[in-house]
Amino acid sequence: MNQATENSAVGYTTEDGRKIGGTVMEMKNITLRFGGVIAIENISFDIHEGEIRAIIGPNGAGKSSMLNVISGFYHPQEGEVWFHGKKRPVMKPYQVAEQGIARTFQNIALFKGMSTLDNMMTGRLTKVKTNMLDQAIWWGKATKEEEEHREKVEEIIDFLEIQAIRKTPVGRLPYGMQKRVELGRALAAEPKLLLLDEPMAGMNVEEKEDMSRFILSVNEEYGTTIALIEHDMGVVMDISDRVVVMDYGKKIGDGKPAEVLANQEVIDAYLGVSDD
Secondary structure: OOOEOOOOOOOEEEOOOOEEOOEEEEEEEEEEEEOOEEEEEEEEEEEEOOOEEEEEOOOOOOHHHHHHHHOOOOOOOEEEEEEOOEEOOOOOHHHHHHOOEEEOOOOOOOOOOOEHHHHHHHHHHHHOOOOHHHHHHOHHHHHHHHHHHHHHHHHHHHHOOOHHHOOOEHHHOOHHHHHHHHHHHHHHOOOOEEEEEOOOOOOOHHHHHHHHHHHHHHHHHOOOEEEEEOOOHHHHHHHOOEEEEEEOOEEEEEEOHHHHHOOHHHHHHHHOOOOO
């Protein structure tokens, strides 16, 4: 599913006929160090508009560090991040979010005492237009804006099929459902690029099937570009258009899922399957 038949800087067509746009993000020769430890070593890859781009590799390969570079939590010592054709200066995470990049986290980062609805409303913060003075003077204007934000969140609640838990504190929800709420909070920001850090970790088979369905729907119905880290190779091969493989901070593979599966270096380092 969703495998690419062509690939260029101006876009490509998948085997199922989907049109993928040009490059929206480029990671150019990224190197990230923590003291004497090299977390990412001279890695380059791109993400195209409208695609699902997977980043895979063994534990400790540097995958989450790469998402942290993209989202502004880490700043590489070497290399450049380009977004929509422009070199991105050093930015804080909230500035990156304002550019239209939202993410979920490997360890769920929700407010456990708040309801599903209220957690998802926090995803609208980058969309708030009225400031504190406006709210004090023009209460009606602020109220109208809040209603608009709530309508958007309710739309996402319906999309993710979580109407029954909209008022439930997320700390009471099963782990898999908390993952869905976190996805909803990221979607509430209406991102141009959505980063998912192990969205199916800790889920059972049914929960993984649901999450896969939602990720595909976000991509196809909302047109959202997605970059994800995931360890379930079956899921990665099913939903990804292209895959980049990392090992010990280095890139060891990049291409269509079928190409990556056939890459002997990837097999040796990650898949654990010997030559026939």
